Amino acid sequence: MIVVKNLTKIYGKHQPAAVDSANFEVKNGEIVGFVGLNGAGKTTTIRTSAGVILPTSGTVLVDGHDIVQDKVAACSALGWVPEFPNFEMNAKALSLMKYLGGYYGIGGKEGDEKARQLLELVGLKGFERRKLRDYSQGMKKRFALAVCMYSDPANYLFDEILNGLDPEGVSYFRSLMVEMRRQKKAVLLSSHILAEVESISDRVVVIHKSKIIKELTKEELGHLGEESYRITVDNLDSKALDYLKGVGEPSVEGKTVHLTKPSAPSAEINSGLVRMGYSVSELTRVNVQLEEYFFRLIGGANGK
Amino acid sequence: MTNTVAYDVRRTLTSKSLLVIVAIVILISLAVIPFIRSATSPSGIASQSAETLLEYQDSGGYHFFVYAFNGYGDGLSGAITHIRISASNGEVYTTNITTNSTGFGSYHLTLPTGVSAKKLSYSIRYPSGGLPKIGSYSFLAQAPGEVYTIASDFGAGPVSPIADKSNSTKTDALVVYEGPYGAEPSGYSVHYEFGNLSSTASLNFSEGVDLGPLSGFVTSFKVASAPNNTQSAIFWITNSTGGLVAYSAYPASTFRPVKVAVEATSIVSSFTSGILSFFIPLMAVLVSYTNYGKDRVTGTIESILTRPVTRRGLAFGRYVSVVLGLCAAIALTLAAIDLTTKIMVNSLLSGTFIFETFGSLAVEVAGFVGIMYLLAHLVKGTGALIGGGVMIFVVLDFFWSLITFAVSDLLGYASGSAGALRVSITADFFNIAHFYALVGDYQSKSYAGAFGGSTAINPASYGITPVTLVITAALWIAIPFTAFVYLATRRD
Secondary structure, rough: OOOEEEEEEOOOOOOOOOOOEEEEEEEEEEEEEEOOOOOOOHHHHHHHHOOOOOHHHHEEEEOOOOOOHHHHHHHEEEEEEOOOOOOOOOHHHHHHHHHOOOHHHOOOHHHHHHHHHHHHHOOOOOOOOHHHHHOHHHHHHHHHHHHHHHOOOOOEEEEEEOOOOOHHHHHHHHHHHHHHHOOOOOOEEEOOHHHHHHHOOOOOEEEEEEEEEEEEEEEHHHHHHOEEEEEEOOOOOOHHHHHHHOOOEEEEEEOOEEOOOOOOOOOHHHHHHOOOOOEEEEEEEEOOHHOOOOOOHHHHHHHH | HHHHHHHHHHHHHHHHHHHHHHHHHHHHHHHHHHHHHHHOOOHHHHOOEEEEEEEEEEEEEEEEEEEEEEEOEEEEEOOOEEEEEOOOOEEEEEEEOOOOOOOHHHHHHOOOOOOOOEEEEEEOOOOOOOOEEEEEEEEEOOOOOOOOOEEOOOOOEEEEEEOOEEEEEEEEEEEEEEHHHHOOOOOOOOEEEEOOOOOOOOOOOOOOEEEEEEOOOOEEEEEOOOOOOOOOEEEEEEOOOOOEEEEEEEEEEHOOOOOOOOHHHHHHHHHHHHHHHHHHHHHHHHHHHHHHHHHHOOOOOOHOOOOOOOHHHHHHHHHHHHHHHHHHHHHHHHHHHHHHHHHHHHOOOOOHHHHHHHHHHHHHHHHHHHHHHHHHHHOOOOHHHHHHHHHHHHHHHHHHHHHHHHHHHHHOOOOOHHHHHHHHHHHOOHHHHHHHHHHHHHHHHEOOOOOEEEEEEEEEHHOOHHHHHHHHHHHHHHHEEEEEEEHHHHHO
16 A cells, blocks of 8 residues: 655755645555656656655555655565666666566575566566667566565555557457556556546546646546536626536536536526526537546646 | 666676776786886985984084985974083983974083083984984094094094985985085085095095085085996095095996886886876766766655655765776776786785775765765756866866965965975865875975975875874765765755
8 A cells, every 4th residue: 555645745945846735645456546747746656656756754654654754664565667768778688687686685596586477477588688778668678577576565556557559459468457456555546548448547646737637536547438518608696506417517618617417408507597598609418537627627627 | 675786786897987997007017117116216316314413512512413314415494403412520411402494403412611621422303204314433532723623424534425306216416515614615626536446545636536625514516427446435625725625435336327126016106196086086986976966956865755764875885886896997907007017017916005095085985975975966957067076186186386386475485495394284184186196205205396296205204194184084984975975865
């Protein structure tokens, strides 16, 4: 289980916070999607959680171990695969695996066998003696995954791991995460591919401008894809909203109302508003997916 | 962690920069040793300290004049001559004459009326240390103002052999003399002759080679090498009327370049100070860059940081493994040089030399690694890191002498003066690239100048003792390392 508590990271004295008081958790047996625009703070949050950079304040607990104060225990229970794995590129895969195994207390003949097993497990059998600079981006990610698996951690941080992968690679990591969930491991998946996040995640945490602005529960994710209406009313007021509350769940953004869970057809809603004297300039039926929801959400956040 | 340290040691030992530099040092050794083997070695005079003690009497008492000098005839400050004079009334008079910054010292003794000095015993202690030189002199009846040479390290008389400054294998002559009543000598000329004389009794003082006039209390003369078929070398001083006033006699071999047996340590020490002290710190800079600095600046170190290891543990492991790897490279280089000298001159390096060379170079390596690791946490780019590291190396290794010259000048010390020497030696304590030289100063009891030549020194009087060397080494290792660990554990 990964718990992020009041996590703040500021890179320089005169810089704005890269992550500002972030709070969320990833429970065992759960895949949590982590979405946000470029520069929103996703990678900083993950790198801090991985122990690679130090938090300015707040904590990250991995299975109850503080990533700063109890780093050895926390990192033993954690696997991190970054978007661009950055290893010693002149090293051969097997040599580097064995070296990194030393940090997990595995060495000698056992280390050699374990390194070969893990490389085979992630599909790198036959490439053990190849230098990492000759690995493709997908192979480097598999290598990074293999290294994490030395301690068979119960928690994983996947930062944009689906980026740059071929369909086979995407499928591999998707299956891997599903299997990890089945094994009751905690997985935090950051990705720009929102459809992928939506399809695999149990929950989604949205970060925007350094702050966590929304945490979509399993139930809320379940509602995505259901029919809803985008209604633009020129003279929108509380009376119109009261009417809309009677036919669904409205959320307001300027003159536009997003009506989810509608209980009446669009034509009936339109005529109802017109009868009450409102000017409806648009009434569109939409299927809200995570991507649209996300943009609606950060658009709202922008307006705040 | 043992595996990781072993891996990093192996990574250090197999890094290209290290292999190239070790190969260069070994190849230079192979190329240079045969030349040094056939070279002529200095006679040994160059590393010696000496003193001339003169005396004259007048109505006011006894006047003593000393000049202490190094092997090249340059004045030595701080030489102490202890004089003990027994007088005819049974009293004993003692004093210490300490030479000033130009090597001169003097003393005046007044005895009660009717009392005369009978015997003088002396002991001379030089700044370079060692056992004091002792001797005695019985006072003879002498005319007022007449100058006598009481003590001279190389023999009786005012002429001493010194090493030629431009060729230390050649021997010149230094004359220390004063005119009547201690006046600056005027009208005196110096002559010499190589021959087969067993004494000066049959020497014709009107002949010989004229070296020229004395130009002051201290005058040096270039002397030709003594022919192989001669046994003695006689020098004498004549006054303005041609009368003999003093002479000195030496075996002719004193003024003949001598080829001494060459042994491994002298061969290697004659070039290692230049080659090793240049290449080993450079190797430390380059290897530190490739094995930690680049990883840190490019972010490769992050693939380690996310492993079950503390930041302090990672910093310590990387530091120790690289220093161990570099020390292994130094040991390998010394072993290769030792093997080369064994093959070429059938002589092995002395244990003391190996210990001091390895130890001082290991300290330099540890210091440079610490500085580079620290720098890796202060700069953001690989260019800045390698550029900064090489710049530090260049300043400390090449331009340090210019800095110390400038400081000496600011303090008003002339080049080559005792004050400038003190500034140079003191500055070496603040330069990790000169730690090896500092240990060499202690071991050889001489200070090697930036542009060749050396000056005999008493290391202790310049603060070079085993204790200060150990403290300096500890500080050079501890300060950069501690600062590096602080940044590695407290900052991203």
